[in-house]
Amino acid sequence: MNRQPWLHWYQQGSFPTWPCPARTTGSLRLQKLDDEETLASRRQGPHRHPMEYSGRFHGWLRCDRAGCGEVAVVIGEVGTDIEVDEEGHQDWVSIYRPTAISPPPPMFVPPKRCPEEVQKELVRAFGLYWIDPTAAGNALRSCVEHILTRRGVSRNSVSKGRRHRLTLHARIERFQKTHATAGDALMAVKWIGNEGSHGGLTNGDVLDAVDVIENVIDEFWGDRMRALSRLVAQVNRKRRPRSKVKRKAKNNEAAPGPLRAVSRPRASDSPRLRGSSVLRRGRASGANARKQNRANTGRLGSGSRSQMRHALGLMHEARPPNANGRIR
């Protein structure tokens, strides 16, 4: 993540741009800004040192992408800094630090398949980041709880016939047994989130946790890992490079095709499925196929799913009731 837009005081002429909250490819740019001096600053009278100036500002941001133009407001504090020009002259300049942006720009855009409850906590963290980094750390800690639940780690344990709620630490330790790297990453987010309850987090601490959690989410729900797991499963299924696999009829699978549902209906099963336009890459279409896909509770067939898990060592995957959750 480029941290520059998230950490600094800025001059009006060099305000950063932030990713559009509407998740277009555009950026939020400052349109206009207005500031006023605080009471405490005014009370210091005419002999106040320029560095003692304090103020508050509000500004309008607008997405620069044609067809989007989403608006957001930014508020924050005003201070003073010294600017030195090329000839060595010094000048006092106003500098601005955001304390809130509404709606909050995303620090990263989670993949569409990322579960809804995880995305909700992320948006909460993105908003709290400005005004209360410690609370943002707590929201990221909640993200970790939800991620574990989605990956099939129980919230409770049963001993002597009684249910006990597991601590987050204990849940992560269970997860580490099957997912060492991702488990370590989530443990790091937990330690950062924990510190919030004891002392207080800096903005930099929160950015560390965001960086870590972005990678974990990408590993489990990102398109990059999905494409990689398809490739791995294809090679392992045939036990040879893809270039050495003979292609059957044209319509079976376009190269480099992803996994097919194991029980995908043949084109001859239904007149609606005949012809090249009705079989899309890697996914069956038509009523039979929809039924099959439902039976397999996902986009991949159960055989393919287990191959993929085997290939990546991703065991104990939870099967969410709605894996397509997203924020609109």
Ligand SMILES: [Zn+2]
């Ligand atoms: Zn936009």
